Amino acid sequence: MIIQRPTGSEHSLDAALSIHDLTVAYHRKPVLWDVDLDVPEGSLVGIVGPNGAGKSTLIKAAMDLVPKASGRVMIYGQPYRKQRRLVGYVPQRESVDWEFPVSALDVVAMGLYGRIGWCLPVTRKYRDMALAAMERVGIADLAHRQINQLSGGQQQRVFLARALAQDARVYFMDEPFAAVDAATEKAIVQLLRELRAKGRTALVVHHDLQTVAEYFDRVILLNTRLVAHGPTTQVFTSRNLHETYGGRLNLLDEAAEAIGRQKVTA
Template identity: 60%
Template sequence: MRHSPLVVSNMSVAYQKKPVLRNVTFEAPEGKLIGIVGPNGAGKSTLIKAALGLIPRLAGDVTIYGKPYKDQRMLVGYVPQRESVDWDFPTNALDVVMMGRYGHLGWFKRPGTEEKRIALECLAKVGMTDYADRQISQLSGGQQQRIFLARALAQDAQLYFMDEPFVGVDAATEKAIITLLGELKRQGKTVLVVHHDLATVKEYFDWVMLLNVHIIEFGPTETVFTKPNLQRTYGGKLTILDRDDEPILIQSR
């Protein structure tokens, strides 16, 4: 029996006794690009961090291919929000990407020629080969994001979590990310992406989760990403301009 990449059951999280996620239950299908969408404070980033055990859960279970995350770390890649990273750490782009190989090496084996080859290959896939020796503090925001994507690629995971990878990036980086997501999908990987630009949801994602403390809807984008569901998710915080009853532009009030 083949297990699903990610199963979350009755997961709840609170910060200082305030519920941030309540009874979140879902099963992520294999080989899909999944957008996680909702208003500010809806718990989108919290969902990823709680699933990975980076923050404590009040309740609930999470399994990755049928086992707890601690037993399946090798199968999981994580791209955090760019602002959560210490970019002043004295290291270059190539070394950051090679960090993605450490799980394959074990604690005491140093990365060698093969790890460097893989890291350079991943840098090439995100268009950053020429920046391999550049200190990460000297890179632009978009370039830093691409380096972290390359690190996740180098890990060669089966399940990826990406927390707002499109925020604050230039058009070239956004295109590089989309190309990368397409490649991961072709390889049969499962990718969950916290995303804020509702205008691109239909273009980018096969499935979508509408989240506001609890899951409003979760499923194929064409059936879930509808005007009534968006209004349920965002309440009165949105103006929806539509054409032929299809949401095309959403603006915060």
């Protein structure tokens, strides 16, 4: 049976993620306005927009971390609440205190706590699983370091390994490329492609317009409201970028350059 939605918007039922008419407001000021989109399984999606456009808020609202004023979020056709186990989260690196007294392995193991269950200890089996996740992002040798002894890029990879250990189907990543070294950037791109090859989906808040076309199949252009969403080749146009970023000159130059690069590679 097909349920007619009041808005009349069409959503495919097999989408990895579908967001229905999502609105979020802080102190009565809207941060996201009526965002509506479907993300097909196995895509790498860049979320792009100026500061304050609501990029982080979009993924936080999708995971119920900030209250929604209205709207629904579905993961594989079911409400997020029922599908938490399918969702992996890589928060912004600055969101935690890296002086916290734990080792890198301890942090990665946190991705397995849901599977371990209440009050039970992290046994050898789970430590090995965490270590395997660290191996995949090339930091297994740092497992026993205290986390403040890691570089920014290594800390970022610890967060990625934690999300990998969750073995999720849909990943939300909040600026994983922010202030990381070239090796880490390469490792993240490699990892994203591995995930895609396995049919996993990743939504990534991204700042660097230069690399959008290279890293992502699809792009969400956001500035409080959804400016455009779709395959990068169709949506990542200078017109859409103008609309997303408004009249900010230096950004527009950057955007124009990015478009140029995209045309060269295409």
